[in-house]
Amino acid sequence: MNIILYAVPFFFLLIGLELLLEKIRQTNYYRVNDAINSLSAGVLSRMLDIVKTLVPLTIYVFIYENFALFTLSDSPLVWVSIFVLYDFCYYWNHRLGHEVSLLWAAHVVHHSSEEYNLTTALRQSSSSFFSWIFYLPLAILGVDPILLISVGSLNLVYQFWVHTRHVPKLGWFEWVFVSPSNHRVHHAQNKVYIDRNYGGVFILWDRLFGTFQEELDTDPVIFGIRSSLKSWNPLYANVQVYSQLWQDSWHTKGIWNKIRVWLGRTGWRPDDVAQAFPIVKTDLNQFEKFDITLPTLNKAYCLVQHGVTTYIALLLLLNIHLLAGYQQLGLVIWVMFASYSVGCMLERKDFAPRLEWLKHLSLICGVMLFGLPLWIMSSVIILVLFSVVLLVWLQSSKHNADNSLPSQVQGL
Numbered sequence: 001m002n003i004i005l006y007a008v009p010f011f012f013l014l015i016g017l018e019l020l021l022e023k024i025r026q027t028n029y030y031r032v033n034d035a036i037n038s039l040s041a042g043v044l045s046r047m048l049d050i051v052k053t054l055v056p057l058t059i060y061v062f063i064y065e066n067f068a069l070f071t072l073s074d075s076p077l078v079w080v081s082i083f084v085l086y087d088f089c090y091y092w093n094h095r096l097g098h099e100v101s102l103l104w105a106a107h108v109v110h111h112s113s114e115e116y117n118l119t120t121a122l123r124q125s126s127s128s129f130f131s132w133i134f135y136l137p138l139a140i141l142g143v144d145p146i147l148l149i150s151v152g153s154l155n156l157v158y159q160f161w162v163h164t165r166h167v168p169k170l171g172w173f174e175w176v177f178v179s180p181s182n183h184r185v186h187h188a189q190n191k192v193y194i195d196r197n198y199g200g201v202f203i204l205w206d207r208l209f210g211t212f213q214e215e216l217d218t219d220p221v222i223f224g225i226r227s228s229l230k231s232w233n234p235l236y237a238n239v240q241v242y243s244q245l246w247q248d249s250w251h252t253k254g255i256w257n258k259i260r261v262w263l264g265r266t267g268w269r270p271d272d273v274a275q276a277f278p279i280v281k282t283d284l285n286q287f288e289k290f291d292i293t294l295p296t297l298n299k300a301y302c303l304v305q306h307g308v309t310t311y312i313a314l315l316l317l318l319n320i321h322l323l324a325g326y327q328q329l330g331l332v333i334w335v336m337f338a339s340y341s342v343g344c345m346l347e348r349k350d351f352a353p354r355l356e357w358l359k360h361l362s363l364i365c366g367v368m369l370f371g372l373p374l375w376i377m378s379s380v381i382i383l384v385l386f387s388v389v390l391l392v393w394l395q396s397s398k399h400n401a402d403n404s405l406p407s408q409v410q411g412l
């Protein structure tokens, strides 16, 4: 059973509760563009997991079947021990995910939001290719692959609720468990908070290995990363650091430097490329969140389109056994395209409406050609027709909306 997929309704229930609190407490923790970007990254991550987990799982099963040292009994004590051990592996996976450039290139997606709310929890990477290596010791210990997946999913589900600014410090809880307060520290870009609090469920690992930092009243958290993403494109969020590492390793002299660019400490750059291609880091004293002003109608359109994309992704994930390989691949590509297209709408690119037309057309053609079940076809056609009406409305009111805005781009 895919625990994460079945937890999705609860995720949205809690997001609804957080939005209600936002209204009641008059906080400003949510922005439509940021939330859509986080949710899109989450949808892409779940989709691409279908492809990505095949090889790691095969290797894990092979090691488990051939090299497991113990036959573990089926008891609650064993399950709890595995849950704790899994979190220990997670700590090192997460820590090296921050400290090694190649691993940071994947994990950075989760940190690229400059907001901190429950949608940030769902902003997961689609481009992490090496995390599974950290869990191979569990195969050698004899942890059944099904149990590993269940424990891993529970660990990830736990981490959802800590992504909120509405919960203060929680007394003794802060000593043992990852909490909203100590995870806020983890998402900070303030110097005092960098590379701290890596635990997934237990913060004890950080206390044990010297990476714990408490949230301080004197240093209010500034969320995000020092080299700001400055984009609402979830595909770009997944390749931003890879692309920078590739350019550095291409331009630097010497094979050792080329290797160290990828496998060295995050942030390290060879002197020659650092001088030739300097990277400007955000000045935290004058920090401004990346934003592009969008009229209300455009925001509503993007929200609806994100809903349509999520619906298609869920159709695929829940009916995967009904679909042939080429149908799965076609839908994965369409969801990637749709996420990119909504990102372009959020960034108000000139060509974005044309991409949207292409997106709607390709979805209609896709569901017709794939010969999907009638209820899927009819629901998709209704959604596309509704989207087309909204797009026509948006384009016909574009002139008025554009004129009502003083400046559409900030922070670029």
Ligand SMILES: [Zn+2]
Binding pocket: 094, 098, 107, 110, 111, 186
């Ligand atoms: Zn992290």
Ligand SMILES: [Zn+2]
Binding pocket: 110, 121, 163, 183, 187
């Ligand atoms: Zn997080």
